[in-house]
Amino acid sequence: MTSVHTPPERQKTHDIVFHVLPTDQAVQAARLLGRIPGVVVQPHESERRVTVHYDVLEHTLLELETWLQSGGFHLDGSILQKIKRALIHYTEDVQRDNTQIPEHPTKSREVFVKAWEHHLHGDHDDTPEELRRYL
Structure with a gap:
């Protein structure tokens, strides 16, 4: 997979789903994508898809899909896919x-707390404490 030092938010795992024809696209795509440094591919031939793992700063799903399409692969064109x-x-x-x-x-929270303590604000009441209890 990606480097051990890659932050988790940069590690991406997505499926690329292919059109039903030709039938062997998932296996062929896995072979091609597996040659790209930084991309780990898992084919799912019976489901017409491959799962790709990559660092988003090195690759994007759009880049991988464009590369496959330029190589003659046909992605699933259903509206859901x-x-x-598009969202990815x-x-x-x-x-x-x-x-x-x-x-x-x-600035840290402490800076704002100190500034607030020295700032005149509406919370200040000059009434002595002993008189506050009787009012």
């Missing part, structure tokens, strides 16, 4: 884009 693929493509694009955003340093 199209929706699943979108989330992987967003995840990759988010890795390009630099982290902003944030």
